Amino acid sequence: MRWGLLAVRLSIVAVNLIIIAIILMSVLPLATGKVQVAVPEDEGAGPVMDGRKVTMSVPVDITNDGYFDIEGLTVRFKITDGGRVLSERSSEPVDAKAGRINHLNISIMMDLDEIDEEHLERLVFGSGILDLDVTVEGGYSLGLVRASISIREHMDWEPMVKGVEIDTSKVWWENNGSNMDMLVPYHFEASGILRGERVAIDAEIVNSTSALGSASAGIIIGDVNDGELRFVVPQDRYLWLQEHPEKLTLVADISVMGATMHLERPLETGGVT
């Protein structure tokens, strides 16, 4: 018996059998639908804000009735605005074990500190279309195969703070004893993600030469976000304005999470009571 020759021949047969077995065990479950991915409906929690970080969680059910684990499953995403990268993140790698249904929670975190002021303002106060690149990557067949699928989508972005209105047509005055307070109502809507965040409004009423008064307001975002800006106006200025109507401008800076929106509204003083 030629043992050396037999050993080499058996090695070749063994390697070939291993390859065939791995291929069959990899392809058959995929071909017969034993590996399935589903996103359970109504289970997707919305984005959660933690400090300056927004975390989005997507629950995914991966049924892996195949023979091999799906290893290092990661979801990468990149949000760009006209070619400029706003955020690029990757989820933590997770494994989908073979022979069971894997309930995975793929979470993606966006750090607002990484976004420059201009784009942060656009995200907080503006709407538009952002480009979203999503890449799903994972290994299979004992790590012998690694695949990735990238999909580019356009994403309609809704402002996180919208409908900001400082209504200068509904101004009213209150006598606070020594001076007059001018009250200007404001209102805005905010996305649920911002609930509990503080919005600061710093406003000034100016004419062509000087400032008439200033007001500041801080509001914790809730279901209803409205209130009044209270400007303290000296009595003599108030009386002067009553007799000499002039065009004023209300200038306001509305800040939330480091993003600031600048507003200017005309204010007619004639006829106010």
Next chain:
Amino acid sequence: MNEFSIYLGNAGKGIVSSVLAASKYILAPIFVLTALATFLSQMEGASMITGQIDLARLKDNVLVLGTLIALLAFFRGFYPRGSLSRCVFGVAVSLLVCIWIWVIAMGGNMTLTMEEASFSISYLGFVLLFILAAALRGAFFAAEMLSYRKEWLASLEPQAVPAGSETA
């Protein structure tokens, strides 16, 4: 003794080896590639895929490398077991088969890019396993030569004439 002499071989065995190699490394893959190209040509929107894989170029590569393999396989089958020439051609064929696998497997990576999506797959591990199997086949010819060497060399020795068989 010249181990590459054409008088040492068997043309019939060489032709059988060459035909088997041509079937395996030219005819079968060309058939598969042609069937795949036909299938893809009937699929809507598949022209983008065929353009990126470049099946025509793949076919050309298979044809060139397959022809070389079939040619060398003739000499591998032509020379007898135990000869250095069979071992050399066997190892050469195995090396070419390794290259053939690498080429037809497109280096173990494939990327398809469409308008809004792209798909990338890396199967280098599988390709290296196939190459390992082909390389072991090369090792087999070396082992075969060592195993059959003495018998083959003995077969070349002139046959000793038994004593007393001489005729007057």
